[in-house]
Amino acid sequence: DAGVTQSPTHLIKTRGQQVTLRCSPISGHKSVSWYQQVLGQGPQFIFQYYEKEERGRGNFPDRFSARQFPNYSSELNVNALLLGDSALYLCASSSGLASSYNEQFFGPGTRLTVL
Amino acid sequence: AQKITQTQPGMFVQEKEAVTLDCTYDTSDPSYGLFWYKQPSSGEMIFLIYQGSYDQQNATEGRYSLNFQKARKSANLVISASQLGDSAMYFCAMREEPNQAGTALIFGKGTTLSVSS
16 A cells, blocks of 8 residues: 655745645545654644644644645645745644544655755 | 653664663643654654553564653653664654644654664
8 A cells, every 4th residue: 555645755946936745645544744844853743634624733824824635635835935944844644633642654755945 | 841852862873782762751631642753864754663641561663662651751762683774863752632733743853873883
């Protein structure tokens, strides 16, 4: 079975531009989470979607938005890019939402560079 | 305040030796989960081991074991018989329940492990 897939692998944008990152969860998984990992730091939570509804939001500005589609894939959009948005963006999928143990399977990430 | 603290930026170990990576956490929630992930240079986060706050025994998964000391709020990862392929960044993470952000994981800053032959 395929794992979590993300596209594109790498992306270079300039300040002020907009970017869309895509994620396909593991088949059967209904929850998708997005994380931002700046170089040298641990991942920081951005959003979680479950059954196409936003279930959690981290401490990120409104320039960041996301959505989940009927097939449970997800997009993360970032508007008005800043240099500080340069990071590895990780997508994670899990089967459910409710329990403290809900293993999240991570994709390979999209490396975004903002010039 | 930091919820997950990893105080070792880098650790060095020789092949076949055991190594302990430290992790302390801060939560007032009685129900929570603790995770360890491995991140090779490729970037993908690989799940290693999980410990629930109510679990009576320390978790083990192959060469990985979690030294869970609830009163001290520590969840150290022990890797036995280190291999060259263990060289990577290791992250400790926590999920609280209930959590305003769904089932979001809170990560520490990570520890870089280097295994030499």
